[in-house]
Structures are given as C-alpha cells and as structure tokens.
Amino acid sequence: VRFVSCTTPDEFRGRRSCGTSGRTRGEQGAGAFLTFFPPGRVINAGKSQHNEDQACCEVVFVEQRPSPRGSGELDGGRKGFYFHYWALFDGHAGSGAAVMASERLHLHICEQLRELVGILQDPSPPPVCLPHGAEPGSADPSTEEHGELPNDALPRFHLEKAVSHESLVIGAIENAFKHMDDQIEQERATQHLAGGCCALAAIYLMGKFYVANAGDSRAIIIRNGEIIPMSREFTPETERQRLQFLALLRPELLGKEFTPLEFPRRIQPKELGKKMLYRDQSMNGWAYKKIEEDDLKFPLIFGEGKKARMMATIGVTRGLGDHDLKVFSSNIRIKPFLSCFPEVRVYDLTQYEHCPDDVLVLGTDGLWDVTNDKEVAAVVMEVLTSYEPNDPCRYTMVAQELVLRSRGVLKERGWRLPNDKLGSGDDISVFVIPLGGPGNYT
Amino acid sequence: VRFVSCTTPDEFRGRRSCGTSGRTRGEQGAGAFLTFFPPGRVINAGKSQHNEDQACCEVVFVEQRPSPRGSGELDGGRKGFYFHYWALFDGHAGSGAAVMASERLHLHICEQLRELVGILQDPSPPPVCLPHGAEPGSADPSTEEHGELPNDALPRFHLEKAVSHESLVIGAIENAFKHMDDQIEQERATQHLAGGCCALAAIYLMGKFYVANAGDSRAIIIRNGEIIPMSREFTPETERQRLQFLALLRPELLGKEFTPLEFPRRIQPKELGKKMLYRDQSMNGWAYKKIEEDDLKFPLIFGEGKKARMMATIGVTRGLGDHDLKVFSSNIRIKPFLSCFPEVRVYDLTQYEHCPDDVLVLGTDGLWDVTNDKEVAAVVMEVLTSYEPNDPCRYTMVAQELVLRSRGVLKERGWRLPNDKLGSGDDISVFVIPLGGPGNYT
Numbered sequence: 001v002r003f004v005s006c007t008t009p010d011e012f013r014g015r016r017s018c019g020t021s022g023r024t025r026g027e028q029g030a031g032a033f034l035t036f037f038p039p040g041r042v043i044n045a046g047k048s049q050h051n052e053d054q055a056c057c058e059v060v061f062v063e064q065r066p067s068p069r070g071s072g073e074l075d076g077g078r079k080g081f082y083f084h085y086w087a088l089f090d091g092h093a094g095s096g097a098a099v100m101a102s103e104r105l106h107l108h109i110c111e112q113l114r115e116l117v118g119i120l121q122d123p124s125p126p127p128v129c130l131p132h133g134a135e136p137g138s139a140d141p142s143t144e145e146h147g148e149l150p151n152d153a154l155p156r157f158h159l160e161k162a163v164s165h166e167s168l169v170i171g172a173i174e175n176a177f178k179h180m181d182d183q184i185e186q187e188r189a190t191q192h193l194a195g196g197c198c199a200l201a202a203i204y205l206m207g208k209f210y211v212a213n214a215g216d217s218r219a220i221i222i223r224n225g226e227i228i229p230m231s232r233e234f235t236p237e238t239e240r241q242r243l244q245f246l247a248l249l250r251p252e253l254l255g256k257e258f259t260p261l262e263f264p265r266r267i268q269p270k271e272l273g274k275k276m277l278y279r280d281q282s283m284n285g286w287a288y289k290k291i292e293e294d295d296l297k298f299p300l301i302f303g304e305g306k307k308a309r310m311m312a313t314i315g316v317t318r319g320l321g322d323h324d325l326k327v328f329s330s331n332i333r334i335k336p337f338l339s340c341f342p343e344v345r346v347y348d349l350t351q352y353e354h355c356p357d358d359v360l361v362l363g364t365d366g367l368w369d370v371t372n373d374k375e376v377a378a379v380v381m382e383v384l385t386s387y388e389p390n391d392p393c394r395y396t397m398v399a400q401e402l403v404l405r406s407r408g409v410l411k412e413r414g415w416r417l418p419n420d421k422l423g424s425g426d427d428i429s430v431f432v433i434p435l436g437g438p439g440n441y442t
Numbered sequence: 443v444r445f446v447s448c449t450t451p452d453e454f455r456g457r458r459s460c461g462t463s464g465r466t467r468g469e470q471g472a473g474a475f476l477t478f479f480p481p482g483r484v485i486n487a488g489k490s491q492h493n494e495d496q497a498c499c500e501v502v503f504v505e506q507r508p509s510p511r512g513s514g515e516l517d518g519g520r521k522g523f524y525f526h527y528w529a530l531f532d533g534h535a536g537s538g539a540a541v542m543a544s545e546r547l548h549l550h551i552c553e554q555l556r557e558l559v560g561i562l563q564d565p566s567p568p569p570v571c572l573p574h575g576a577e578p579g580s581a582d583p584s585t586e587e588h589g590e591l592p593n594d595a596l597p598r599f600h601l602e603k604a605v606s607h608e609s610l611v612i613g614a615i616e617n618a619f620k621h622m623d624d625q626i627e628q629e630r631a632t633q634h635l636a637g638g639c640c641a642l643a644a645i646y647l648m649g650k651f652y653v654a655n656a657g658d659s660r661a662i663i664i665r666n667g668e669i670i671p672m673s674r675e676f677t678p679e680t681e682r683q684r685l686q687f688l689a690l691l692r693p694e695l696l697g698k699e700f701t702p703l704e705f706p707r708r709i710q711p712k713e714l715g716k717k718m719l720y721r722d723q724s725m726n727g728w729a730y731k732k733i734e735e736d737d738l739k740f741p742l743i744f745g746e747g748k749k750a751r752m753m754a755t756i757g758v759t760r761g762l763g764d765h766d767l768k769v770f771s772s773n774i775r776i777k778p779f780l781s782c783f784p785e786v787r788v789y790d791l792t793q794y795e796h797c798p799d800d801v802l803v804l805g806t807d808g809l810w811d812v813t814n815d816k817e818v819a820a821v822v823m824e825v826l827t828s829y830e831p832n833d834p835c836r837y838t839m840v841a842q843e844l845v846l847r848s849r850g851v852l853k854e855r856g857w858r859l860p861n862d863k864l865g866s867g868d869d870i871s872v873f874v875i876p877l878g879g880p881g882n883y884t
Binding site for chain 1: 603
C-alpha cells in the first residue's frame, strides 16, 4: 500500500524542474505514510511482493526549439511555457514498463509540445499548413507560421476546418503516449523491461487540465460536492466491440484458438446444435444462435467485471508495454489488440471559481475497486473540513485517508474494511490535486 | 413538408393491428396539416420534388410460434403480447428503401420477438442455452426453456454472465434492422428499390420504450421541462474513428482514390513536403505531419457539420439500403463502410410518474437542423399549455407547430423563419408521443 499526494501548487512551483533535465518523484517508505520527493523509485509497502504501481509528478518547462536559421537567438532569452504533470502507472507482469513510463512519459509530452510553443502562445487559430522546412514553433510567428510566403500564396479554402489550440494539445498528448510505447518496445531487450502498465496522467497547461487515461485507473473532479468524471476505464468489457471488430477483420490474429463471438459462458462440445445466447461486434443486446463447431473455441472476451479477460490473459485493453505478451503456452500475440492511445478529457479551470475544497483525484484501480466515487467524495469532504483551508498538508491527509480506508486492516481472513468486506488486495496509489485554495496555477 | 403525429394511446389501441397482417399508416395531403391513418404511402407536400421521408405507426401483436410438437394448441388461445411502434425513415437517392422499410421493419421486429414470447413473459432470467430443436418461445416454458432435460443435465457454470430480458429485446431490434437491410438487398432488383434511408424507431414493450436509431434523425424525451436525449446521430464526423479503422485494416476498400487520414482541407500537389494538420483513427486531437504523395488522395472523411461527407458521397453512416451506392464515376462501393445496426436506448416508463405534458419527440434531420432541442421543448410546452390536458388533439398540434416553425414561410429568398434565417430545405417529419396523461400503455 502506498500513496502519493501532490500538496499545494506553491510547494509544487518551488520544485520546478526545467526542460528535459531535473524532475521530482513521489516515494514512500514501507508502512509509513510520508510524502517526499527525492529522485528514485517507488518501493513496495507491504501488500504485493513487488509494488507495480509507479507515480510521477513534475513541473516541466517546454522550451521552444532554436530556429534552424538561428534567428531565434536574436530574440533574447528562451521562449516557452511550463506545464504541471501528475501521473500514475499501474504495472502488470513486472514493473519495468511502469518504471520507464514514470521516468519518461512527461519528457515525450514535452517533446511533442516543443513543436507547438509559438502556435500555442499565439491567440490566433493554429495554421493548417506550415512552410517547407519550418518547425511549427520556430522563430517569428508573423511571417513563418501564419500563412505562406507571398510568392507561394495559396487560394483560400472555404471548406477549411477550424482546429483549436486545445485539440493540438490533445494530439500532442496522444502522440506522446505512442512515442512512449515505441520507446518501451525498442529498449525492452537492453533495459530488461518486463510487462506493461496502465497510464493515467493529468497535465495542467494554460488554464486547462488535460486528463489522459489508457487503462483502468480513474480520475474524478470533486467540485462543490459534485462529482465530475474525468476518465473512463478501458477493459475487455468496455472495449468489446473494438476488439471484436478487429478480430472479425483480422481473424489470423486469433490463431485458430479463439472465436470473436461473446457467449455468457463456455460451451461444451455436447451442446453442439443447441441454441445459445451470443453477441457479435455490431450488437449491444443478446440473441440466440445455433451452436456450431467454431463456437466451441474460447471466446475472445470472457468473464465479467474484474474477472473479464481478453484472450483469457489480460484485464485491461489500453496501456503501455506488453510487446512480448502472449496467450499462455501459445504463440498468439496480445499486443495487436491493445491500444496505447489514451482518451483525453479537458477541464477548463477558468470557467468556474474554485474553492480550496475542490480537488482532482487520480487513483489506480486498487482504490476504486473498494471505494466508489461517492465514498471518495465523502472522504475528501470529511478530511478537508478537519483542516484549515490554507493548511497545505490537508490534501496529503486526504490521500492518506483514501489509501488507508481502501486497504483495510490485516486480519486472520485477509485485509478487511471496517464493514468486514475485503479490502483491496491490489496496490493503491492516489493523487489529490487542489484546484483552488492557497496558490493557484496561473 | 409533412408531419406525422401519434395522438393518444387510447386512439392508438383502437386501431390495433394484429400479428403480421393489418397495419396503420400516417399520411398527409400536400400543404394541409391533417393527421389520418389509412394504409398508403406518404406523399409529397411541397418542398422537395419527392418527399423521401416515410413514417409508420403500429400496434403489433407478437404471437408465440406453435410448438413443433403441436402441444401449444392444447394451451387454448394464442400466447403473445403487443408492442407499440413508431418509426421515421428519411430516404436519400430515392424513396424505395424508405418505403419498403416503413412497410416492413416492424414485421421484422415482430419476427425476432416471436422467438422470445415465452422467455419475456417469464420473470426468471433468460436461459443461456436452449435444448436441441427447441424454439426459445415454444410451448411450456417450465420444461423446455429453463434448463436442460434431466438426462442432459449440465454442470453449473460459475462464470456465467447474467443476461437481462431488456438486452434480449435490444438484440431482437438490432437483428431486425439487419434482416430488414438484407431484405432490401435481396429485393432491390425486382422491386426497383432505389437509395437508402435513415431509420429511427420507438418501440414500447412491457413498460419500457426502446428507441433505435440508425442515421441522423433524433429522439428526445421532454419530462417536466427537462430534456433527455434518446439517440445520437451517426455521421462521417461522429463515426470517423470507426470508418478510419476499417479503412486502415481494409485499404483495398479505398480503391486507391482515398486516404484514411483526415485533413482540415484538401492538399495541393505543390504543398508536398510541407507540414499539415491531420488525425488518424487513434486520435481525437490534431497534429502536424509532413505531406507525402499518399496524402494528396481525397480524404475518406471530409467537410464539417451538415457538409461532412464520407468518400465525398454520403452524409450519414448508418441506415438501411444503399447496396448499389458507389463513389461518383468509379467502382468504389460505399456500403462496406455503412452500418445497418441501430444504437438502442432504453427508457423505463415505470420509474417515474409522468404527467400529460411529458412526451417523446421523434424527428428527421429536417426538424433538428433549424430547431434545436431547447426550442423544441419550448414549443412543446407552449402548445400543450394552450389545450386541456385531456384533449387528445394537443399532441397533434405540437407536431404541426414544430413542422411549421421549422419550415418557415416561402419568400423571395427561399423559405424563411420568423428571424429571417433560412428554414429547413429538407423534408420534415415529427412524431409527438405522450408518455402520460389520458390513457397509458399498460
């Protein structure tokens, strides 16, 4: 059991890291609920033999690339902006991918954003097309970025789609996840990177929170007691139709071992010719079909809730890593079915006046499996009201309380919650990020 | 311009049609706003040369199939249930598919539900597997439907997924759309069925409304002034990722004429080597890429809003028909990209006590293009309050008012709304279905 808590933005700013160099890390000793940020790896804290959760929080400076013609130097000083970053990585089948992602994902995001410095700092709409050889963020926006050189003038396009600054940031985050996944693939042999991980990241940039989720972690905003979901989970159940569609179009990926159809349970050979409930990639409802030979194969998607598995192997369908994952004792690869792309949701901090009790909570599934959104919101409110609004440690105490309640107490019959239900047997990591209150992000 | 209005459930019940035979049809004379229900085709009413909207409303009796062993006859009387049905079909490139769908879709739904009569009338959970040769809805549920014969006893499956009655109805509706589409394909040559159509159907069955939508029509519930969306639109924009994913996996479907990438505008050959905004099937945001030869092809998805087209041809991506549709002056088929499957949303009428002013509104895009959800809700409330709550014609007057306001008045510069904006140039069809008030569905 472990928790990570980002306290106040002020404290955060004091530890600003710059460009692609310095960074801070959350780490916690076994059993203790301290929060400190020396560089280093998160260590195990009691429950699983090796804690596969990793976390990272950073302030990153995105520096504009020097102009290829060197003109940027004349501007004097570096152009760029900061973003705040918090991320949780829930590893499986080893911690290698999670560790590497916690060390690098923010650098990939920074790299993608470097292309956009000039464009994001310019209030006019992003240019659709950039001249030959130009870096999008280079030198002088007025001549290079917004339109063509006079002798290369284009006709006006009436059917030109407007693209917002926001959607450029979303695209940058999406591609950063892809580059992160590619890097894990390339370095997995030399770096001995085992397994894969879910990734949940919150990026604060220019007044907006971008919450990117690939996996089964979850983020919610609690604002004035109201719960605003900031992510959804990607599992064999929620992504069933995408997976079945792929299996239908690329049946060779199933290695003759799996059927793309979903059935409520395994079919026995003696049931051939009977009718059974099924659904395919087009259906949300269920219908009966006559059982044929092919239906006796194992279903691509099988099981319910936390026990749902794709190809009888994996319970999450988005994330980083897993490049070598195969179906047990076979050569059937899982990776083609997994997506490394996150869903990015945006929350505009400027659209609402936030009070010190408004927070963004990020948690791995170890939290949410035993404590639901409403219970988390109740704990947040209960703990925050017991501290002064300007006490910076109040958010840390919320994170600690959330972890403690979800872990339960070790009894003879395992970890138990106060109601004697089973506590989480999983690693638990939580960020509690204040949206208002002492200090802010502007 | 045309409108169809279902008035009260009582009137509806008076015109009950039975099994797969009788049916009622909405029709309206040109220019006039009458509502009557003789069998026949909806005719054109002034705006488009041929009104391609079709409508149907029915009460259908679903009769249990006779048992294969004839035992059902001994039960005495027919077993079965009624469902209420309203549907709008917005045709394109001809009215043939829309006309046939308006005449047959409810019969396909009836046919799918006949399999389920015994199961839906039994409160216990649907059986996962049915014995050899058994029709799901046949004869005696107690021995045939719920479990195996004693000498064929199966072990209990602990990982058996529970399937609800509701999801069986959803599956039946989904498969009915598929069979409808197959029938149009088979009979299009002999019946001279041109074009395709969007389909929006509302089915009331056993206390619940099932709203099935394939296309860009829309359904909303207005309850106590609140708007509850009951459908979403399926267009090149909303289904972009599904279409791009298919194009990526089956590039041969693009006939070397299209690129699966989306760009904000067409690219000119002289822009080769520059950087342009794009997005692919994995992205929701936008990013820059260097323009290559392949990017000069026409984008699979192009345009915005009502002008968005797939393969430069069609503005809706779900519906019935269109089996022969090809890209202009080419042999590239459109149909593989279209889906005939609806999204089905369920509204449980028993979960809330409805008043006479609560309604379900179904409308083709001709309505929603000029009158948004809030404006529709305002018209509904305005018109309903001007009639007695038990006046059955008040719903008809709402439908009429909605059509009139969206049509506007023909002036020198085309059909104009009171605010001088352009009225709908499209056919307009509307159903206003009361959820409470005089008479009900139970």
